[in-house]
Amino acid sequence: MDCRNVKELFSEYIDGSLGEIERKALENHLENCANCRAECDSLLDSWEMLTDFAVPPVGDQFTRQVMQKVNNRSSQPVVSDWFSRLVAIFSLRQISAVPALASLVVLIGIGYFILSGRPAGIAERNGIDSTRKFEVVRDLRDEEIIRDLEIYENAEILENLDLLMDLEAVESFEAAD
């Protein structure tokens, strides 16, 4: 084992998760290499130092407050619960609320044109819309948080996406007309 190999194993060595053979080879190297020994020691020191990050005890009302929040929210009428979920979906990610709202505006606009029979202005609106669409895609690809969100948060985003896609499908359908 050379120094570079050894250093790569330090982290797992500290966690005690190295296999017997690797561990012995590493310890053997440490005995003979002051440089690596020093580095391993300072990794251990700083890791040990983290123990001193104290956390105050939770407030003694913690559990009661949780129960209160649960009760407040479960006693809400169905409609307002549905509404607050919708709001939560939009506020979950501020950026995605922008295209969603933009789509909504465009949709209403298109509806207005259809009803009033005036096709002018659609091209201009689609121009705005395609940049918005680009934002959504870039956002999804780049944002680590999307990948990290799980379980029902995932479901919320999918719902949000479904809504967006529905709106956009209607838009492109209307635009193609």
Next chain:
Amino acid sequence: MLQFQQGDEASFRTLVDRYKQRIYAFTYRFLNRSPEAEDIAQEVFVKVYFSRDTYRPTAKFSTWVYVISKNACLQALKKMGSNVSMNERRSDTDLEMVETIAGSGDDNPSERLLNDEKSGQIADAISRLPESQKMAVLLKRYDQMSYEEMAEVMNCSVQSVKSLLFRGRSALKEYLKEYFRED
């Protein structure tokens, strides 16, 4: 957990009591001692309550709670925006916090202040880490999770977990160097 899934409020209360300090410690450390950490920890349990039907008995309950905690913290960070305002608000509660730590054993006020100072140094070092490295360090150091559990919570491979820990540790070693040399 299965009991609670069937709607037993008393067992939910027990669950909160059992996990509250651990989850609060996680949000408190992840959010760099933000005064909102306790409220966010409470929200974690509210989410646990309302999403209890999505819990699969095959997953370890604690892992599931940590997934929710992680998501709550990431969302909170986004909402809070810049760290600057968070640090400013934090300084108001520091004294208060020194008081609350009192219950933890030593009654020597100067020692307590010293501990608080040390906590501050560590908090600052940890807050300099990128979110994913910070997460890995916290779950390993304070929650003693296995690589596999961490991978599940962080939704990545075991190999990524190892690499994040490696980088997190190396960075912390540099950030904390000056402090342990003083001793």
